[in-house]
Amino acid sequence: MPEPHHDSLGPSLWVIRFASLIRAGGPVLDLACGRGRHVGLLLERGHRVVALDRDAEALATLPKCAELEIIAADLEDGSPWPLAARRFAGIVVTNYLHRPLFPMILGALEPAGVLIYETFAAGNERFGRPRNPDHLLKPGELLELARGPCEVIAYEFIEVAVPRPAVVQRICARKLGGS
Ligand SMILES: C[S@@+](CC[C@H](N)C(=O)[O-])C[C@H]1O[C@@H](n2cnc3c(N)ncnc32)[C@H](O)[C@@H]1O
Numbered sequence: 712m713p714e715p716h717h718d719s720l721g722p723s724l725w726v727i728r729f730a731s732l733i734r735a736g737g738p739v740l741d742l743a744c745g746r747g748r749h750v751g752l753l754l755e756r757g758h759r760v761v762a763l764d765r766d767a768e769a770l771a772t773l774p775k776c777a778e779l780e781i782i783a784a785d786l787e788d789g790s791p792w793p794l795a796a797r798r799f800a801g802i803v804v805t806n807y808l809h810r811p812l813f814p815m816i817l818g819a820l821e822p823a824g825v826l827i828y829e830t831f832a833a834g835n836e837r838f839g840r841p842r843n844p845d846h847l848l849k850p851g852e853l854l855e856l857a858r859g860p861c862e863v864i865a866y867e868f869i870e871v872a873v874p875r876p877a878v879v880q881r882i883c884a885r886k887l888g889g890s
Pocket residue numbers: 717718742743744745746747748763764765766769784785786787788804805806807
């Protein structure tokens with residue numbers, strides 16, 4: 712049976728579970744948003760959303776509305792971080808990994824801002840792509856990322872069966888410094 716393409720997936724249950732922790736009405740960044748399977752969810756929750764991806768074709772499928780800012784940018788071509796000093800109440804990253812961005816992602820969270828991150832991890836090679844270690848989190852890697860600047864609300868490093876067999880790591884963490 713062919714693997715479901717990420718574009719055909721609904722929102723991640725992990726993102727759905729923790730989206731309510733993002734400050735009501737606060738701006739949210741969906742980094743490497745693809746066709747925006749989380750954009751609708753975040754807009755429905757009343758957030759202003761910044762959806763960023765390098766794939767102009769995918770971005771063209773996103774809804775056009777005042778609450779949604781669409782940014783076409785390549786995050787890996789050596790250009791400066793495209794969000795400059797902007798800060799977000801929430802940042803969602805799913806099925807995307809480019810380790811050099813970790814400091815920028817954490818830096819773009821406002822105090823008490825919530826990071827919801829879920830992507831493939833070591834062990835996923837057994838099930839399919841991605842297999843490249845550059846695209847697979849190492850054991851505990853998201854935990855190490857968040858510890859220090861954030862309090863960790865939930866973390867898993869787990870083999871899942873749906874939407875297809877895979878090994879994923881996922882975290883929800885809140886940046887320290889809020890009141
Ligand atoms: C597997 S898809 C995940 C999309 C979405 N986050 C989701 O979970 O449905 C990976 C996304 O990362 C984007 N991407 C890959 N490399 C990128 C880069 N260098 N800069 C910006 N976006 C990139 C791709 O265009 C694609 O939309």
